[in-house]
Amino acid sequence: MPSKELRVGMIGYGFMGRAHSNAYKQVGQFFPSDYRVVLKAACARDAAKAKEFADQWGYESVETDWKKLIARPDIDAIDICTPNNLHKEIAITAAAAGKMILCEKPLAMNVAEGREMVAAVERAKVPNMVWYNYRRIPAVTLAKKLIEEGRLGKIFHYRAKFLQDWTINADLPQGGQGLWRLDVAAAGSGVSGDLLAHCIDTAVWLNGSVESISALTETFVKERKHNLTGKVEPVGIDDACIFMGKFSNGSLANFESTRYARGHKAQYTFEINGEKASLAWDLHDLHRLQMFDYKDEGKIRGWKSIHVTDNGGEHPYMDKWWVPGLAVGYDCSFTHQVADFITGLETGTPAGPTFRDALETQAVLDAILDSAKSHQWVQVAKG
Ligand SMILES: NC(=O)c1ccc[n+]([C@@H]2O[C@H](COP(=O)([O-])OP(=O)(O)OC[C@H]3O[C@@H](n4cnc5c(N)ncnc54)[C@H](O)[C@@H]3O)[C@@H](O)[C@H]2O)c1
Numbered sequence: 107m108p109s110k111e112l113r114v115g116m117i118g119y120g121f122m123g124r125a126h127s128n129a130y131k132q133v134g135q136f137f138p139s140d141y142r143v144v145l146k147a148a149c150a151r152d153a154a155k156a157k158e159f160a161d162q163w164g165y166e167s168v169e170t171d172w173k174k175l176i177a178r179p180d181i182d183a184i185d186i187c188t189p190n191n192l193h194k195e196i197a198i199t200a201a202a203a204g205k206m207i208l209c210e211k212p213l214a215m216n217v218a219e220g221r222e223m224v225a226a227v228e229r230a231k232v233p234n235m236v237w238y239n240y241r242r243i244p245a246v247t248l249a250k251k252l253i254e255e256g257r258l259g260k261i262f263h264y265r266a267k268f269l270q271d272w273t274i275n276a277d278l279p280q281g282g283q284g285l286w287r288l289d290v291a292a293a294g295s296g297v298s299g300d301l302l303a304h305c306i307d308t309a310v311w312l313n314g315s316v317e318s319i320s321a322l323t324e325t326f327v328k329e330r331k332h333n334l335t336g337k338v339e340p341v342g343i344d345d346a347c348i349f350m351g352k353f354s355n356g357s358l359a360n361f362e363s364t365r366y367a368r369g370h371k372a373q374y375t376f377e378i379n380g381e382k383a384s385l386a387w388d389l390h391d392l393h394r395l396q397m398f399d400y401k402d403e404g405k406i407r408g409w410k411s412i413h414v415t416d417n418g419g420e421h422p423y424m425d426k427w428w429v430p431g432l433a434v435g436y437d438c439s440f441t442h443q444v445a446d447f448i449t450g451l452e453t454g455t456p457a458g459p460t461f462r463d464a465l466e467t468q469a470v471l472d473a474i475l476d477s478a479k480s481h482q483w484v485q486v487a488k489g
Pocket of ligand 1: 117118119120123186187188190192210237239284300
């Protein structure tokens with residue numbers, strides 16, 4: 107039986123508010139630990155909507171001001187599920203109040219903000235984590251294990267794509283509920299911070315630091331009506347972004363993201379080519395990891411599709427779920443992240459990515475926008 111409580115204060119009731127709440131509810135059932143997660147309070151500006159969300163997910167109470175939520179002595183951890191422009195202020199206030207912080211990605215609007223956030227959590231010595239959840243899809247975690255075992259040998263290429271198609275309509279407004287992603291003041295950037303951030307986090311985790319990059323961005327629809335002002339305003343985000351680069355280990359990076367790839371809803375893919383083997387993964391088939399191993403016998407050598415559902419300890423996280431052959435989904439990546447966060451509390455070894463880890467992704471994101479603007483190769487800033 108758990109002997110401790112982890113009392114969560116959730117800020118935001120949107121897509122991620124739901125995904126995280128689901129994870130908090132699942133984690134104790136599938137990943138028993140010393141901690142019992144208590145959904146203490148949900149916070150949003152609209153009291154009625156916050157109450158509806160709290161009732162649906164089982165939060166004990168409601169706040170309409172995140173500062174009041176942070177000030178509450180009965181809350182241990184603040185979960186930041188708001189648009190990107192609020193991450194910094196909330197995180198710094200929460201750190202100063204001694205709260206643990208689980209912050210959505212990207213960490214910040216830019217690396218300067220990110221540095222302030224890292225300084226705040228490290229000064230306050232509070233446990234902290236950023237929700238780069240794709241690391242914890244079992245097939246992606248298995249890729250990490252195979253790379254660490256040296257099965258790929260020297261890595262030559264890392265290529266990743268994250269494709270969507272939901273902003274092609276030029277009549278779609280920008281700003282406000284649901285559409286803050288198109289508003290540079292709320293989002294900081296477009297597909298780079300929203301989608302490529304995930305690809306970069308996974309890449310840095312699997313293949314090490316990105317040293318330098320050359321990027322190209324495009325904004326296909328240059329003006330959109332703004333929901334908050336009612337006026338047609340310039341669009342300040344990148345609608346599409348392509349970059350090439352070099353990792354510290356000498357391998358080459360080739361990344362693309364867009365919201366203009368008609369037919370694609372959320373196609374995140376990566377492929378890694380090493381001297382001994384290659385790996386490939388596709389979010390649309392998330393429980394499979396594709397592998398080509400050159401050491402296989404010649405006449406049967408070829409790409410194999412590993413169904414990452416073994417529960418005998420071979421496949422990450424799967425021993426906690428069902429029986430071999432039965433897959434888990436997108437939602438479980440968040441459950442795994444909470445489980446690892448709790449393990450970090452128990453062992454004293456924090457689960458990544460911490461704010462400091464996520465700062466590295468933020469530095470790559472800044473370098474992308476710098477390079478696209480200057481048309482120059484850009485060195486990625488350190489820490
Ligand atoms: N890890 C992932 O895969 C993933 C996926 C989607 C979004 N995200 C990130 O999660 C964050 C939220 O995205 P989302 O898709 O959930 O957005 P959303 O629009 O669905 O929800 C945002 C929530 O923030 C609330 N909010 C806004 N301003 C507020 C304020 N001042 N006080 C309290 N609440 C406020 C809104 O009411 C809403 O409930 C973003 O940083 C985004 O980049 C991460």
